[in-house]
Amino acid sequence: MSNTDRKYDLVVWGSTGVAGRLVAEHLTEQYTPDHLSLALGGRNETRLEELEAALVERRSAWNDIPIVIGDATDPESLHAVAESTRVVCTTVGPYTTYGTPLVEACIAAGTDYCDLTGEINWVREMIDRYHDAAVEADTRIVHSCGFDSIPADLATLLVQSFARDEFGTSCDLVRIYLEDGRGGVSGGTMDSLVTLFQAANTDPVARQTLRNPYSLAPKGERDGIDPGTQSVPKTDPLRSEWTAPSPMAVVNERVVRRSNALLGYPWGREFECTEVIPTGDGLSGLAGASAVSAGLGIATAVMSFGPTREGLRRLVFPDPGEGPTREEIENGYFTLRVLGRGTATDGPFVVESEISADRDPGYGATAKLISEAAMCLVRDETDSPLTGGLLTPASGIGTPLADRLRQAGLAVDVGEWNEQSV
Ligand SMILES: NC(=O)c1ccc[n+]([C@@H]2O[C@H](COP(=O)([O-])OP(=O)(O)OC[C@H]3O[C@@H](n4cnc5c(N)ncnc54)[C@H](OP(=O)(O)O)[C@@H]3O)[C@@H](O)[C@H]2O)c1
Known part of the structure; x- marks a missing residue:
């Protein structure tokens, strides 16, 4: 048919x-x-x-x-x-x-x-x-x-298309900023997260997939210069503020690199992309970035250890079929921004794309x-x-x-x- x-x-x-x-x-x-x-x-x-x-x-x-x-x-x-x-x-x-x-x-x-x-x-x-x-x-x-991974992947594509049209070249550096957001999680999502951490414990290919920034690239093309997901607070190369690791970076960055590879590397083989949470400048920015980094590190450690993961699944996480209330969904929101930096014949430029919604991001x-x-x-x-x-x-x-x-x-x-x- x-x-x-x-x-x-x-x-x-x-x-x-x-x-x-x-x-x-x-x-x-x-x-x-x-x-x-x-x-x-x-x-x-x-x-x-x-x-x-x-x-x-x-x-x-x-x-x-x-x-x-x-x-x-x-x-x-x-x-x-x-x-x-x-x-x-x-x-x-x-x-x-x-x-x-x-x-x-x-x-x-x-x-x-x-x-x-x-x-x-x-x-x-x-x-x-x-x-x-x-x-x-x-x-x-x-x-x-x-939410993973359309906003990050599409905003990167829009930035790159704009750069090509307006400046005649693509951006070699893309930064994805999870600017703002509020929302809940469902039992189905937590079940999927538990399954991912279980696989990382037992399956060497899954572990390698989580470690290698290019793990979703086509076979034979799984290496490159991009160091991959940020794990500690760092100052941002494009904005004068501190940034923390983003929990979605491990997925979104790999998806964006796969897009570049599948499209035939229109953004170059040296293309780098990193997703972060911006936390502001000065000491308060550093404190915010440190708190987010520590929280993410603790959550990863707790989920990586079988007994605590299993305990959370049984006693804390919602069951499959349970999720945020309609009110939580309607009062949720997110803003994701992508900045791309490139160099045209008359100098460097930065292109911005922003995607936002007035609903909770995950649902x-x-x-x-x-x-x-x-x-x-x-x-x-x-x-x-x-x-x-x-x-x-x-x-x-x-x-x-x-x-x-x-x-x-x-x-x-x-x-x-x-x-x-x-
Ligand atoms: N990428 C993102 O941003 C994002 C956002 C939200 C969710 N998710 C993912 O989406 C998935 C679903 O999440 P959810 O919260 O909607 O989960 P959920 O509420 O548990 O729903 C799961 C669905 O799968 C069905 N199902 C389960 N076993 C089945 C089987 N053997 N045959 C046919 N259908 C079966 C269930 O049917 P019954 O109703 O009959 O049980 C239900 O319709 C999860 O993997 C989650 O991680 C991703």
Whole structure:
């Protein structure tokens, strides 16, 4: 069956979960059945029917939404899901536990795919096992379409495109600043984090993936000059203030480096990118950066030690299916800024891109991010030369995603850096 003859445009796989439900809500709010043939996918028919009834009640444009049943542990059911639709958007995690058979099924069916994974050990495994097959099948498997890593990856792409257009060259240094944010976490996210730390304890490839800054680059290209994630307080090379390590750097920086590699190194082989949390200047800036660094170090140590990790999972973390309240989601927000420094014929320049949202980053904003990434795949709105492979948001979709995100209510800006704006 050709991809255009499918019954559905898009299946939201895992739509009964915390993130999946928000994705289904966003899509039914933003689009109508005239524009989108949508289906809700999952394993539990009763819960899916309850969700469908709630969505139809809230959105008058939708009379009924088809339901697709399957199970992540039943590959045959996943093949049926993949064959029914042009695109699968999956929020079923931990991906290390549940994700692989769906990637296989989508490549076999030629169905484009996007997910929310931040489990880079699993992404590395998928790259090594399936990238060539996905290229061969001309199928886009786009990982990390949530808060990690669309804002960092897309803002870097926007900075680099602006630099090329306005200054005729790309930026050799990119700094990603997690400026501000408020939000909660879900049981599914904590379960995925536990799975990542477990893998780092037991699997040497997972450990190597977390250590090597280039671990998500294509095979044979996994080294370079970038020293990788910052681990201690440092002064910033572009802004006169202190910075602390960012917890998302380990994922976002690798995704951005993979984008550069997959696109054929348009930003150069010497390209460096680092994600940080800015904490201000002077002694208070240093104190803030030291506190964040220490907190992150303690959290990493606690999660790396099996008994404390297991204790937290059982006694402290929310259970899968539990997440932030609607109020927490609606009162959340984030701002992420990327600065890129390059050198044109008439001297150095700095380009800035900023992406922000008035929803909590991990759920309210993430639902918009992955939904609009999926819509770009459904509508084939990409400016990437790549039409198949294990891709990143920048290399699998590209700048058209910025327009869709603006239409969905996010602020996405790019321009020459005005130091006063920080
Ligand atoms: N990148 C980001 O920024 C970002 C943000 C948020 C979340 N995430 C990731 O997204 C994932 C989901 O998070 P969440 O909080 O939404 O988790 P969740 O609430 O636990 O939802 C998980 C979903 O998976 C379904 N599921 C579980 N086992 C299944 C199976 N065997 N077959 C089919 N479906 C199955 C669940 O179905 P039932 O309802 O039937 O149990 C539920 O719909 C996690 O990996 C998390 O780390 C990433």
